[in-house]
Amino acid sequence: MHRYRSHTCGALRESDIDQTVRLSGWVHRVRDHGGVLFVDLRDHYGITQCVADPDSPAFAEVEKFRSEWVVRIDGKVRRRPAGTDNPELPTGMVEIYIKEIEVLGPAAELPLPVFGEQEYPEDIRLKYRFLDLRRDKLHQNIMTRGAVVDSMRKRMKEQGFFEFQTPILTASSPEGARDFLVPSRIHPGKFYALPQAPQQYKQLLMMSGFDRYFQIAPCFRDEDPRADRLPGEFYQLDVEMSFVTQDDVFAAMEPVITGVFEDFAKGKPVTKNWPRIPFAEAVRKYGSDKPDLRNKIVMQEVSEHFRGSGFKVFARMLEDPKNQVWAIPGTGGGSRAFCDRMNSWAQGEGQPGLGYIMWREGGEGAGPLANNIGPERTAAIRDQLGLKEGDAAFFVAGDPEKFWKFAGLARTKLGEELNQIDKDRFELAWIVDFPMYEYDEENKKVDFSHNPFSMPQGGLDALTSQDPLTIKAFQYDIACNGYEIASGGIRNHKPEAMVKAFEIAGYGEQEVIDRFGGMYRAFQYGAPPHGGMAAGLDRIVMLLCGTNNLREISLFPMNQQAMDLLMGAPSEATPKQLKELHIRTNLPAKG
Missing domain, CATH: 3.30.1360.30 (GAD-like domain)
Structure with missing residues (x-):
């Protein structure tokens, strides 16, 4: 027999009755019913009820069990007594009569309970995330997340997309949030940036002759946290396609996103034919550019x-x-x-x-x-x-x-x-015709309202002849149940139009060349029309799991102050590290 287990804790059925088996797992709970001890043994796959009565050779040892001890149990599978079966458990028709045990890993007193789904302070949950992740609901959410990624990959490949990996250390880019900067040791005084999105790289892939790209991409933004936005990092289904119009992108992506939702909607209706709602209409009818159509x-x-x-x-x-x-x-x-x-x-x-x-x-x-x-x-x-x-x-x-x-x-x-919201459905829609520019009241200037790399409707002519605030972009979002879950656009692939677009937002040609030199050069050498989008993996999983907090679907999230309480990040660098990086800190005065 295997050193630790012949079966998992979710495997045993009536067909295994009378077999001698070995299980290993965590002691979920122990119940004493009139001198008979019932142990719910849990692993990743499920729970099995194990029983020790005073005649069991292991009874005295089982009495010592405490919650979350890791133990090995040997015993014989038998049918549960009439009336004690549990149809909610796959293993609910059988139990194991314990003959031998081994304690593999005793547990100290728990700082938070694992049994049940009661509320507990978030700082404790995040500090002891490895315990929090043992709780059934959160554990299942994480498994759902992995299954959603598998579904996305499968559907993207069926649509003819190929998965690429783009660099993590890159140059700073004006994506609308602050960059995380990484100091360079071998280039004193210079910094890499973690990518806010693989925007430039995926466009460069289209310049390089690849036709359909996707990636489950990590993105990094130094912005304030909130319930529907994780601090620091998040993941998106990143997509780009060559020789496409806006309609082509919609035709490729709508079945992918619909299919993913249908896979995990648990029978809830999912929109089949998505409406296309212009930004101005969405604002006018719903007061939102991500309307909840429920x-x-x-x-x-x-x-x-x-x-x-x-x-x-x-x-x-x-x-x-x-x-x-x-x-x-x-x-x-x-x-x-x-x-x-x-x-x-x-x-x-x-x-x-x-x-x-x-x-x-x-x-x-x-x-x-x-x-x-x-x-x-x-x-x-x-x-x-x-x-x-x-x-x-x-x-x-x-x-x-x-x-x-x-x-x-x-x-x-x-x-x-007034109970006007049908919460048992997923309503998806394209929001289209976003304004290319908006007026920045704080800085008293025209700025990009969305993605700066989008193609203006009307192209260069619109940029040279229209009031910038009237120009619409080939830019679109996907809205679902009041959340923006994806954003994209047809790209501005003509160098003179790109320079003009940035010029309107206050960037000179030389600044464009300095900041986007790779793309600017690539556009000079035969740039195909291209477009794409990025769908927020975290928000999609959040919706499918029926929660409104991204920490409930992420493995090791930070808290609201952008701190990792489990690993102790961010932490101070040592004087030796700072010296190697040619950096001195200039901390604010303590007040």
């Missing part, structure tokens, strides 16, 4: 009903042609208590309030806004929104550029409060 609420502009009305606050706003009034319908929200609660919520979000109209019995509008604009306008708003008695509408007004994100938050809040 939420049935669609916003509408109702400016005309307030223009010249008795509600002077909105009427005066609408004298400025850039201002609008948007309505957010609230089906079933037509009570004073609910409307007041939404108004208080808006104030908690830093807004002056949230105007509303309620429609009561008989269909008449009620509330301050209704009283000011009168029954005719109130009825027109109700008819436009398709509302009835017992419903309400909430209003935001001003410059949509400044209020659309708050309107989206209000739509989400209403959807949650």
